[in-house]
Amino acid sequence: MSFVVPEGLPRRQAQVLNCLIDEGRAMTFKELMEALRGVGLTSDGQVFKLLKALKERGLVQRIETLLAYVACRPCPPGEAAGYAICDDCRTIWRFTLPQEAVTRVADSRGFTTGGLTLELHGSCVDCGGGLPEGLGQGSELEFVAGFDARPVAGFEGDE
Ligand SMILES: [Zn+2]
Numbered sequence: 001m002s003f004v005v006p007e008g009l010p011r012r013q014a015q016v017l018n019c020l021i022d023e024g025r026a027m028t029f030k031e032l033m034e035a036l037r038g039v040g041l042t043s044d045g046q047v048f049k050l051l052k053a054l055k056e057r058g059l060v061q062r063i064e065t066l067l068a069y070v071a072c073r074p075c076p077p078g079e080a081a082g083y084a085i086c087d088d089c090r091t092i093w094r095f096t097l098p099q100e101a102v103t104r105v106a107d108s109r110g111f112t113t114g115g116l117t118l119e120l121h122g123s124c125v126d127c128g129g130g131l132p133e134g135l136g137q138g139s140e141l142e143f144v145a146g147f148d149a150r151p152v153a154g155f156e157g158d159e
Pocket residue numbers: 086087088089090091123124125126127128
């Protein structure tokens with residue numbers, strides 16, 4: 001991971017964020033609970049509240065299709081974060097788009113968007129056989145988390 005815990009973050013929130021940063025991959029709630037036992041966090045409810053607070057700060061994102069959490073930088077205002085997930089090596093990258101570009105069609109029909117989940121599944125450039133010639137300059141994909149350290153409980157849908 002390429003960022004550190006912001007200064008002034010409450011101690012318990014910092015412990016949860018540090019755990020995700022140190023692991024460097026998406027973690028299910030169960031895996032987080034196991035990892036946090038070492039710092040004395042053993043209550044599901046408490047960790048859930050800490051994750052919620054970190055999500056509100058934009059420092060943690062739940063990857064819905066993996067039922068897992070990753071540490072990330074806050075998304076710029078007006079931007080929507082999307083996640084590209086390689087189903088072969090399970091690496092995750094984040095990209096951002098103007099939120100309006102994603103919600104425009106629904107908004108124009110009177111829909112009020114309250115939340116947005118943008119997760120792409122496929123093959124990364126390494127697993128998919130490389131980039132076509134001439135592509136790959138100025139990529140805006142930002143590495144978020146490797147997901148390949150070991151089989152991840154919850155990947156198939158349990159939590
Ligand atoms: Zn891959």
